[in-house]
Amino acid sequence: MNSKVKITFLGGVGEIGKNMTAIEYNDEIIVIDAGLTFPGDDLPGIDIVIPDISYLEANKDKVKALIITHGHEDHIGAMPFVLSTLKVPVYGSRLTLALIENKLKEHPNIKFKGVTVKPKNILKIGSFTVEFIKVSHSIAGSLALCIGTPAGNIVHTGDFKIDYEPIDGTITDLTRFGELGKKGVNLLLCESTNVCRKGYSMSEKSVGRALEEIFKSHTEQRIIVATFASNIHRMQQIMDLAEKYKRKIAFTGRSMVNVSEVAMKVGELSFNRENIVDIEKVDKMADKEVCILTTGSQGEPMSALTRMAAGEFKAFKLRQNDLVILSASPIPGNEKNVYNVINALYKLGADVIYDELADVHVSGHACQEELKLIHSLVKPKFFIPVHGEYRHLKTHKELAMGLGMDGRNVVLPSLGMQVELTPNSIKEAGFVTAGQRLVDGIGIGDMDSNVLKERKQLSEDGICVVVVSLNNIKGEITSDPFIITRGVVYADEQESFVQDAKACIIASLKESDLRGMEPSVIKTSIRRNISNFIFKRTKRRPMIITIVTLD
Numbered sequence: 001m002n003s004k005v006k007i008t009f010l011g012g013v014g015e016i017g018k019n020m021t022a023i024e025y026n027d028e029i030i031v032i033d034a035g036l037t038f039p040g041d042d043l044p045g046i047d048i049v050i051p052d053i054s055y056l057e058a059n060k061d062k063v064k065a066l067i068i069t070h071g072h073e074d075h076i077g078a079m080p081f082v083l084s085t086l087k088v089p090v091y092g093s094r095l096t097l098a099l100i101e102n103k104l105k106e107h108p109n110i111k112f113k114g115v116t117v118k119p120k121n122i123l124k125i126g127s128f129t130v131e132f133i134k135v136s137h138s139i140a141g142s143l144a145l146c147i148g149t150p151a152g153n154i155v156h157t158g159d160f161k162i163d164y165e166p167i168d169g170t171i172t173d174l175t176r177f178g179e180l181g182k183k184g185v186n187l188l189l190c191e192s193t194n195v196c197r198k199g200y201s202m203s204e205k206s207v208g209r210a211l212e213e214i215f216k217s218h219t220e221q222r223i224i225v226a227t228f229a230s231n232i233h234r235m236q237q238i239m240d241l242a243e244k245y246k247r248k249i250a251f252t253g254r255s256m257v258n259v260s261e262v263a264m265k266v267g268e269l270s271f272n273r274e275n276i277v278d279i280e281k282v283d284k285m286a287d288k289e290v291c292i293l294t295t296g297s298q299g300e301p302m303s304a305l306t307r308m309a310a311g312e313f314k315a316f317k318l319r320q321n322d323l324v325i326l327s328a329s330p331i332p333g334n335e336k337n338v339y340n341v342i343n344a345l346y347k348l349g350a351d352v353i354y355d356e357l358a359d360v361h362v363s364g365h366a367c368q369e370e371l372k373l374i375h376s377l378v379k380p381k382f383f384i385p386v387h388g389e390y391r392h393l394k395t396h397k398e399l400a401m402g403l404g405m406d407g408r409n410v411v412l413p414s415l416g417m418q419v420e421l422t423p424n425s426i427k428e429a430g431f432v433t434a435g436q437r438l439v440d441g442i443g444i445g446d447m448d449s450n451v452l453k454e455r456k457q458l459s460e461d462g463i464c465v466v467v468v469s470l471n472n473i474k475g476e477i478t479s480d481p482f483i484i485t486r487g488v489v490y491a492d493e494q495e496s497f498v499q500d501a502k503a504c505i506i507a508s509l510k511e512s513d514l515r516g517m518e519p520s521v522i523k524t525s526i527r528r529n530i531s532n533f534i535f536k537r538t539k540r541r542p543m544i545i546t547i548v549t550l551d
Contacts, residue, residue: 138364462487
């Protein structure tokens with residue numbers, strides 16, 4: 001009997017975000033997560049980045065299910081694009097499916113079949129059995145998986161932490177992990193986000209205690225709290241404090257409004273609706289009666305908090321009696337944006353509390369000691385670290401080896417890698433097409449897209465437009481060339497640059513016999529000559545658009 005199982009990594013390895021893993025046996029594939037990541041400065045004009053699912057598209061008849069571990073964007077953000085191709089049921093917790101359904105409202109043509117699961121549920125999907133295990137994370141409804149396959153059990157932790165004081169009262173199911181370890185786990189796929197952090201992650205309740213001290217000591221100030229919209233447990237604590245200290249809650253920021261509505265609808269967020277007020281009304285209320293929950297904890301340019309800091313928020317203006325709490329720490333790469341917002345808030349006269357000043361944020365990811373506990377309980381024969389950059393994956397391998405695992409039984413994955421698993425072996429088995437698909441207002445593209453190349457050229461070297469009027473019967477230039485540039489030269493150089501560029505164009509055209517010459521040939525000549533002129537002058541290669549009109 002064939003017992004070979006293939007694991008294919010389509011996202012979330014060698015990178016943070018756009019998590020996606022496929023597990024395959026014969027002609028059946030189940031897919032775990034379908035996330036996104038956000039573009040860096042090297043991707044101008046791109047809104048989001050999702051996994052390249054060419055492999056799944058080529059094998060779509062084999063795909064039997066999408067299994068989603070939790071509702072963060074780096075695990076569900078690609079769902080609209082994946083479901084437009086893969087017409088399969090989606091398994092997840094109640095909140096996870098509600099968030100996906102809310103996301104799909106913007107894609108009404110996509111049919112969505114969600115199957116709600118709970119911890120301890122065990123489902124048969126083709127040749128696989130999938131057990132769902134309760135874990136704590138920074139969003140409710142987070143699940144780990146135990147996937148029964150012909151090659152043995154595969155445990156996938158999803159994103160998790162071990163919180164002994166969870167807000168929902170139910171800790172990560174360590175007992176079940178231990179039971180699975182005793183039965184035998186052939187492969188562990190374990191998240192690696194915080195593997196470089198020693199010790200344990202702090203409990204979410206510690207944030208609640210810190211926030212309560214702030215509410216107690218700032219009774220006369222209006223309180224604005226920026227946090228991740230998906231952190232339902234954080235939101236619950238803030239809303240409970242607002243109610244306790246007789247403050248009304250106002251939500252602002254699209255994702256904050258949407259997620260809070262979804263979470264309250266499915267019962268993951270509990271609050272007296274009479275204590276919720278419209279953001280437009282807060283300026284008419286006493287400061288001590290107001291608590292505002294907002295997006296923008298990462299300094300996102302168009303977020304509500306960033307617009308408040310810039311004085312461009314229409315609903316109300318920040319003032320000196322305001323207290324702003326950033327209940328989040330900067331994601332690596334966002335530090336500059338976050339501190340720019342903090343500085344702007346201070347300049348407006350607001351008081352600001354952030355993670356460097358108080359314990360107003362804790363991570364939702366396991367640190368080293370928590371990871372060691374999972375490894376010790378599960379006792380896997382083989383191990384593949386996931387959900388992290390290469391440095392995280394390598395550190396996680398070393399952590400596993402420090403617990404006694406043979407390094408030959410650990411595979412460091414990369415995008416597109418396929419791993420072959422049998423009851424007694426694990427090995428790399430080649431690569432499939434994988435990487436990034438880029439999404440903007442136009443649609444979906446890839447790294448080789450001409451649109452992206454043109455945007456990069458515009459952002460780095462600018463644009464030059466040249467308009468020339470000719471009489472190609474007489475072979476004469478009928479008026480001075482018109483030239484306009486953006487991002488090519490500084491303002492004080494513009495006049496002399498344009499005059500010299502015009503002279504270059506006229507001189508080059510006079511060298512040719514223009515009579516009867518095709519406009520396309522003339523345009524090519526102008527573009528070549530003006531490109532050479534600009535490069536000699538500026539060492540730039542701007543986008544050049546040439547327009548030739550015939551009189």
